[in-house]
Amino acid sequence: MTAIADNINDLSRQILAGNIGAGARAIRWLDDGDPRGADVLSLIFPHTGRAHLIGITGPPGAGKSSLTNTLITEQRRRGRRVGVIAIDPSSPFTGGAILGDRVRMAQHTVDPDVFIRSIGTRGQAGGLSRSSHDACLVLDAMNYDVIFVETVGVGQDEIDVVALAHTTLIIGVPGLGDEVQAVKAGLMEAGDIFVINKADRDGYDDTYRQFELMLHLRAESVSRNEIDKTASAWSPPLLRAVAKRAEGTVEIVDATDAHREYLQNSGHFVKRSSHREREQFICLLREAVVDEIMEGMDEDILNSILRREIDPYTAASHELARWRGNTTS
């Protein structure tokens, strides 16, 4: 077994050769904001863009982890190397992550062709997409064919993450209240494939009809607006699954394969990747600028706000002007 390199160039070569320890180290550096992380990323970046990123989301209790587990098994059966980014919501106050039921995926941890990483949120809006994006790039460079990004929860940040995948799976479940279905409606337009899990439960037929109706309304709104005729060429399938018995798994992987093929043939595969990189770039630029501004921040202006002598809008435009002045001199 090769030792994991400390040196940027060697570590990058190890990542490109698929070394798991090297990949884990790079992800940790990126997560910690260690500048070596960005250096490694710049070396491996030209070798990324090949993996099929599949986002998986849905309300709590939908059985996303169990379903992901069966999808890994089926992807492995098709001979593909699989990466998984599992996102744990963290407390914004202590940064403590909830491990949830990642253990359900434990059977795959001995498989060298399956790589599972959990990522926390660090309590920063947008932090989730940055961390998961970085981890995706590292796994992509390690030559995983398929990368699942699984999120717990239904917040905006989680929607942003899965919406940046090539293929987005929305998981529903029978028997959740009306309000939950309503929240889920916010996810409807982000979905490429819909799955009702726990389909052996009471209420399946009702949930199926609800989803059908929502998909119908969505299709109508797309054709009425005619915003993106190419995108509407994909008609999102609605599938059933019972993850604990591995029912429906083959059909779901058939559907994600079909969607990848559709994206590749229509040129949307590269387009979605590009959109993701652009978003990441803007996010990084924003962070860098804010860090710089905060470093040189005049405590007086903060104190004036706190004494309500100046409002946040006026203060922000003053500070912007001040910063411009400083960079001029």
Next chain:
Amino acid sequence: MTAIADNINDLSRQILAGNIGAGARAIRWLDDGDPRGADVLSLIFPHTGRAHLIGITGPPGAGKSSLTNTLITEQRRRGRRVGVIAIDPSSPFTGGAILGDRVRMAQHTVDPDVFIRSIGTRGQAGGLSRSSHDACLVLDAMNYDVIFVETVGVGQDEIDVVALAHTTLIIGVPGLGDEVQAVKAGLMEAGDIFVINKADRDGYDDTYRQFELMLHLRAESVSRNEIDKTASAWSPPLLRAVAKRAEGTVEIVDATDAHREYLQNSGHFVKRSSHREREQFICLLREAVVDEIMEGMDEDILNSILRREIDPYTAASHELARWRGNTTS
């Protein structure tokens, strides 16, 4: 009835006099990014900081709107003027808002001393806190005594919003699955008061014990870390409610009143307000800088990223340097 002023000075005066049409117009301007909104805010800002902001959150299905409704009634009974900011999660793709069950609050819409505004998210991370913060300031200037900020959903963005309130209410409900309770754990540390709603339902005792345990663990972690001894002087109560029968309402309002008093006596009332203003200032500054950078953005650098010739990290630091160079010349 006075006509709503178009003029900044007159409109600000109308807001300070509590004119509802004037307040609604200012909130709309701020939401739309109309510069007149910021102008109005700078005039009314010195008159804010008095209202008690109460954040209300919890998982979908917890009955937050019904509960808020009964809290409004009780606050009115105590002679207070009440503002409500109800946050609707929007689709990141069409911007369409889910109206949910705001209608349950409809009985209060004829009461001139209750002002309810719904706010969408515009699909931007952090956009939620900006919009709701602006609306809070306007309502504060309009002299509402209590402002409820109610969010649907359990995402990071929603936690950020309620965590910036003076008093944060976390609403639980019996009978949700383990995974939902796990997600909710991320909210535990943001809560000042905990309420189990729908307490007449099966599973109430189990849920009560779960909450008790989580609060116990939280108290232990606070005393172990001894991070903020003043903050730990408040021991968060765990209350029961059946909102549809208005049960538990008086106790909840007693608790929010006690928390306000605790904050005022300990100096934390002003401290929490200050923290909120500071966050808003940084958020606005970030937006302003990014807008400016995007305006002058070199399309070449974006294209290089899309061709994978340059990674997002390197591109961000190049662009930062370029912008500095531009502001120098």
